[in-house]
Amino acid sequence: MTDSETIIVGAGPAGLACAAALRTRGHSSLILEKAETLAASWHRHYDLLHLHTHRRHSGLPGRPMPRSFPKYPSRLQVIEYLENYARANETRITYGAAVTAIQRNGGWIVDSLAGRFEAMNVIVATGLSNVPVRPSWPGQERFAGKLLHSSEFRNAADLGAKRVLVVGFGNSAGDIALECAEAGLYVGLSVRGPVNIVPLEILGLPTASIAIAQQFFPHRFVDFVNAPILRLRFRDAAKLGLELARKGPLTTIKEKGQTPLINVGTIERIRSGDIHVFGGISDSDERQVRFADGRRDVFDAIVMATGYRPALREILPDVRQRFGDAAGPPRGQLQPNGDGLYFCGFDVVSTGLLRQIGKEAKEIAASICGGAELNLPKPTSSAAANQGF
Secondary structure (H helix, E strand, C coil): CCHHHHHHEECCHHHHHHHHHHHHCCCCCCEEEEEEEEEHHHHHCCCCEHHHHCHHCEEECCCCCCCCCCCEEHHHHHHHHHHHHHCCCCEEECCCCCCCEEEEEEEEEECCCEEEEEEEEEECCCCCCCCCCCCCCCHHHEECCEEEEEHHHCCCHHHHHCEEECCCCCCHHHHHHHHHHHHCCCCEEECCEEECEEEEEEECCEEEHHHHHHCCCCCCHHHHHHHHHHHHHHHCCHHHHCCCCCCHHHHHHHCCCCCCCCEECHHHHHEEEEEECCCCCEEEECCCEEECCCCCCEEEEEEECCCECCCHHCCCCCCCHHHHHCCCCCCCCCCCEEEEEEEECCCCCCCCCHHHHHHHHHHHHHHHHHHHCCCCCCCCHHHHHHHCC
């Protein structure tokens, strides 16, 4: 049994930010990381990934991103920044320490592959994008080409295909489809429902920076104000085979936790005919894929850019009692039950995830070190009330 004031699960941006915020207040912590490196998910991401938020709004507490970085830092630059951030804050990290259970016992007991740890507080910083979601469809097992999740995609050259189908319409799907089109591949994009699209910039200003300026206004009002600009930019969406969602981007984020596609060139490639839009997959056989809109086409590879889910059910034995059917804590709740178990990096926002993580880390550190009271959710059901939630 090893004691620590606070155990943090995950050495990604959220875990590093929480450790730094606690250190600033003179409070020790230990991060348990299942991989052999910090920022493991950033090491696994596709090569050409860039932030969609300005570097000025992407630094973690106490250390802005370097001015030498471009406006939208690359994956490797983010990794460099996080490694320097951990060193500067003398962050204690135990690698190869996959957590298997977090349980209440007066304080908290955390079981991991590196041993058992005891602490008064635990911060789960594994985030929303942890376990890949892999959809299935009739005939999937008969598909003779390469089938992979976006988490396994590195670059178009390594894909080893001439005709690729990208499933999804999130930012990973848009980036991967764009890269494959720019590499000269035949690219299909399978989109099964209404979508929201926002430009990377409006009049030279990053969209995320505009969202920061608008964050204190009601989300439906913001969508109403922004709607004419978006309609003008993407007025040909229907001709491109895309159905725009009735609710605006911010409303969709608030109500469903779904982010819009931030367009960095994908829509232009669809307009030029370099990316072909199809409906949802209905079935596949050998290398032929049939779609719900009645069309069919042949592909050598299918990349499922279909998102992730949190890994909470793998580490919290009482996850269903805590959150019911929800995948994670209630949105915006950093300490849902007021019992010393915190969650950082689980909220979907329009203002940039790294910026949001920094804010949450400071709030969590203030709560742990100074007893600041975080907002707690009200019971949402009788079952939750019976559990003391």
